[in-house]
Amino acid sequence: MKRPAWLPDNLVLMLLATVALATLLPVQGRGVAVLDGLAQAAVALLFFLHGSKLSRRAVWQGLLHWRLHALVFAATFLLFPVLGLLLRPWLEPWVGPTLYLGVLFICALPSTVQSSIAFTSLARGNVAAAMCSASTSNILGMALTPLLMAAMANWVGASAGAGAVQLSWHSFEGIVGTLLLPFIAGQALQRWTAPWVAAHKAWVRASDQGTILLVVYGAFSAATVEGLYRHLPPATLAALLAICALLLAIVMPLLTVLSRALGFSREDEIAIVFCGSKKTLASGVPMAQILFAGQAVGLLVLxxxxxxxxxxxxxxxVARRYARGPQGGVLPAG
Structure with missing residues (x-):
């Protein structure tokens, strides 16, 4: 029997268990340095495996559909950041400056790969375009996300307040050394590593999820030790959920309207809606560990x-609505 859509997926359940463990048994003392070293190695391995399994041929073929990718990238790296900044007068008072910076971090992140492709396939959309668009978004995000986050933090004057984002050359070195270089190495060695990765998909998926859980455990352990949970009343969590819902409620219908106004096919529209509205957890959590080193990472990734x-x-x-027929979708046709 299929899991109902409203139930958390297995990764979310594991994340909740990890947060509970970090709250009850946070890592402290010398264990922090050991955990940080393990997390860095795991993140480097994660991006090496991503480079190994991402087909260069699929990327180059998909890039030919430049209008679709331009709309997805505009939504991911322009529309989301603009919304995050324009809505600041309402968002920041709801959740406070630190969690608001976490919302801006969502807005700066690239699209997610696996679920974008999976939902596009379920909805009978252009899977090849979704694969290329989401994958290229992740590659560009290694450079664009730190730059966008620095620009937005400067725009809101975050460097003068609590929870400031302090991006330095060391942050960019971390992105290059821990994320970009392993990814390039995976691409360079793909001829030898890709067959192994394809034959061990379950192991690779476990490695992806294990890396996220490891980083989350370290981040929320630090938050527990620093007593940051005292600043998270239930009303704040409810406001955070409402903010996330608001972002999706704006972006998904808007992408649907733009796709139809620009004359994209239904299959392309599906790829645009799913790739342009989603944000990556797999790349986001490791990236936060580097960008926000020494800060309240646990709250910033919440x-x-x-x-x-x-x-x-x-x-x-939404995918089920699309799959039911040619008239399905976020908004009625016409």
């Missing part, structure tokens, strides 16, 4: 964890 689960539930419902 909005992303909420957004991740919400986007899965919403996209599952």
């Amino acid at each position: 909005p992303l964890m909420v957004f991740h689960q919400l986007q899965l539930m919403v996209c599952a419902s």
Whole structure:
């Protein structure tokens, strides 16, 4: 029997268990350095495996559909950040400056790969375009996300307040050394590593999820030790959920309207809606560990964890509507 769309997926359940473990048994003392070393190695391995399994041929073929990708990238790296900044007068008072920066971090992140492709396939959309668009978004995000986050933090004057984002050359070195270089190495060695990765998909998936859980455990352990949970009343969590819902409620219908106004086919529209509205947890959590080193990482990734689960539930419902027939979708045709 299929899991109902409103239930959390297995990864979310594991994330909740990891947060509970970090709250009850946070890592402290010398264990912090050991955990940080393990997390860095795991993140490097994760991006090496991503480079190994991403087909260069699929990327180059998909890039020919430049209008579709331009709309997806505009939604991912322009529309989301603009919304995050324009809505600041309402969002920041709801959740406070630190969680608001976590919301801005969501807005700066690239699209997610696996679920974008899965939902596009379920909805009978252009899977090849979704694969290329989401994958290229992740590659570009290694450079664009830190730059966008620095620009937005400067725009809102975050460097003068609590929870400031302090991006330095060391942050960019971390992105290059821990994310980009392993990914390039995976691409360079793909001829030898890709067959092994294809034959061990379950192991690779476990490695992906294990890396996220490891980083989340370290981030929320630090939050527990620093007493940051005292600043998270239930009303704040409810406001955070409402903010994530608001972002999806704006972006998904808008992409549907734009896709139809620009004359894209229904299959392309599906790929645009799913790739342009989703944000990656797999790349986002490791990236946060590097960008926000020494800061309240646990609180800064909490909005992303909420957004991740919400986007899965919403996209599952939308994908089923698309799959029911040519008139399905977020908005009525015409």
